[in-house]
Amino acid sequence: MSLLETLRSAFRGITTNKLRSVLTLLGVMIGVAAVILLLAVGNGSAQQINALITQLGTNTLTVRAGGGFGFSGGSGGSAASDTSTKKLTLDVADRLSHAGLGHVKAVVPQVDTSLTVSSTSVSESDVSLIGTTPDYFTVTTAKVGSGSAFTTADVTSAAKVAVIGSTIATKLFPTGSALGQTISVDGSTFTVVGILASQSDNGLSDANSVVVAPISRVQRSYTGFGAISTMTVEATSSADVPAAQGEVEVMLDQLLAYDPTTATGNAPYTITDQSQLLQTAAASAQSFTVLLGAVAAISLLVGGIGVTNVMLVTVTERTREIGIRKALGATRAAILGQFLVEAATLTLLGGVLGVIAALIGAGFTINGTKPVVLGYSVPLALGVSVAIGVFFGVYPAARAAAMRPIQALRSI
Numbered sequence: 001m002s003l004l005e006t007l008r009s010a011f012r013g014i015t016t017n018k019l020r021s022v023l024t025l026l027g028v029m030i031g032v033a034a035v036i037l038l039l040a041v042g043n044g045s046a047q048q049i050n051a052l053i054t055q056l057g058t059n060t061l062t063v064r065a066g067g068g069f070g071f072s073g074g075s076g077g078s079a080a081s082d083t084s085t086k087k088l089t090l091d092v093a094d095r096l097s098h099a100g101l102g103h104v105k106a107v108v109p110q111v112d113t114s115l116t117v118s119s120t121s122v123s124e125s126d127v128s129l130i131g132t133t134p135d136y137f138t139v140t141t142a143k144v145g146s147g148s149a150f151t152t153a154d155v156t157s158a159a160k161v162a163v164i165g166s167t168i169a170t171k172l173f174p175t176g177s178a179l180g181q182t183i184s185v186d187g188s189t190f191t192v193v194g195i196l197a198s199q200s201d202n203g204l205s206d207a208n209s210v211v212v213a214p215i216s217r218v219q220r221s222y223t224g225f226g227a228i229s230t231m232t233v234e235a236t237s238s239a240d241v242p243a244a245q246g247e248v249e250v251m252l253d254q255l256l257a258y259d260p261t262t263a264t265g266n267a268p269y270t271i272t273d274q275s276q277l278l279q280t281a282a283a284s285a286q287s288f289t290v291l292l293g294a295v296a297a298i299s300l301l302v303g304g305i306g307v308t309n310v311m312l313v314t315v316t317e318r319t320r321e322i323g324i325r326k327a328l329g330a331t332r333a334a335i336l337g338q339f340l341v342e343a344a345t346l347t348l349l350g351g352v353l354g355v356i357a358a359l360i361g362a363g364f365t366i367n368g369t370k371p372v373v374l375g376y377s378v379p380l381a382l383g384v385s386v387a388i389g390v391f392f393g394v395y396p397a398a399r400a401a402a403m404r405p406i407q408a409l410r411s412i
Helices: 003-016 018-055 077-084 090-097 152-157 166-172 215-223 238-255 274-317 319-327 332-361 377-401 405-410
Strands: 060-065 069-071 104-118 123-132 144-147 161-164 182-185 188-196 210-214 230-235 263-265 269-273
Touching (some): 003 018, 018 274, 018 332, 018 377, 060 238, 090 104, 090 215, 090 238, 104 215, 104 238, 123 166, 152 215, 161 182, 166 188, 182 210, 188 210, 274 332, 274 377, 332 377
Parallel strands (some): 123 210, 161 188
Antiparallel strands (some): 060 230, 060 269, 069 263, 104 123, 104 230, 161 210, 182 188
């Protein structure tokens, strides 16, 4: 029996019971589409996270305030008490910035709080208020889209000026430009001198719904002159980040009178660079993608079990045909090949339809994530679908090939 005749026989078998074949195709199609699409969602999510972290700058370090610390040994209480009060302050940031560190380009202090911001007609609660310096707009991803940033003179005079995000600008002034307008931040009036360019959503908070003002004004009016929230340190280049981190650590230890060799408890600060975040994000995204692929593979396995069921029913229904063909001289291999080809054809067609469905689905945004189809997932899913057809078709095909002609003819 030629290959062409085997294929024709397989197609005749598939079209004999169209509804059953369509349902089998649907099961395989859903499994294949799920594998490709869920892997695409995982990949798209990973790329989105990596892009957001990269936007923070691969040449920056983030210094955050840590817990208090004390010293082991020594004269005891008073020394530990003095050093435990050491915190990151605006003065520490200023001294760090002017320390002449060879691999540090800029130091940007920052204080944060959330307050109610309003215009004459609209009010928004829990808006992020950031107090910082003009370097914030060059070191971070927050860039001024229209208007201008506040100046060093504004920081010196604690001027009531602000640069606001595009979202809050639209909400507070829906019918006109926010530039030059005044806003109320928890009762204090600020003049809008700039509007930030739109930024990508980081999934945690709306980066476009912020108010950025001189750090001196924010401290004077809202947070007090105690500890600052963070410092963003810009290295001279991406390659100099490790060296810059070492310099910052040594300088901060001196400024905060902290000796890591004798201190007990937590350090007064922590330093994070974006490469660490990228590595963590990459590992998490890979685990997430593998998990999604495993879940999708289960649905493909269920589709394969459906193929087995259909082929077993087909063998039972076509007992007469098998007996006649064997009586006419059909070999065991010919019968086995016919049913294997039929099962493989069913799953291949289901796989092709699944690929088409997945590619269409990848054109949509799913839960805020744009799926990115992995190049290997399409041939992998197709290959697995055919392999499933062959694997799950072996038992029904072997059962058909093992029938003795006399037994098959007796069942007529």
